[in-house]
Amino acid sequence: MIQSATLLFIGGTEVVFILFIVVLVFGADKIPDIARGLGKGMRALKDATNDIKHEVTKSAQENNIVDTDLTKNIEKEINEVKDEIEDFSGSIKRKM
Incomplete structure (x- = not known):
């Protein structure tokens, strides 16, 4: 099994540097709003995916395909x- 994992092949130093650039570009006061918006977007995407999955499953069961x-x-x-x-x-x- 994998002993260590990297996030998109980015090390700790690179992550700190990227966070530093994000703080410089957007400012510390806007980061929570950006994170909240990303979280809502990811949740909406997950909900939409689940809705599509349920519709496909329901349709397949009605037609005895699955x-x-x-x-x-x-x-x-x-x-x-x-x-x-x-x-x-x-x-x-x-x-x-």
Whole structure:
């Protein structure tokens, strides 16, 4: 398994430099507003993706296209991988 992870192949020094440039360009008082806007945008994107997923699944089930047992097994595997990634990333977040 991966022992260390990098964020887009950017080291700590580069992240600090980028944050410094962001503070210079936007100012410290606007950064919370920018972060809040990005968070709302990401949430809206996630909600839209979930709505599309539910519509496609509903349509497929109505037309008997999808084998629900197969999709449940795939969903179970995806959730297991997701949990493993969250466990791994949680240990990275605690070390930072």
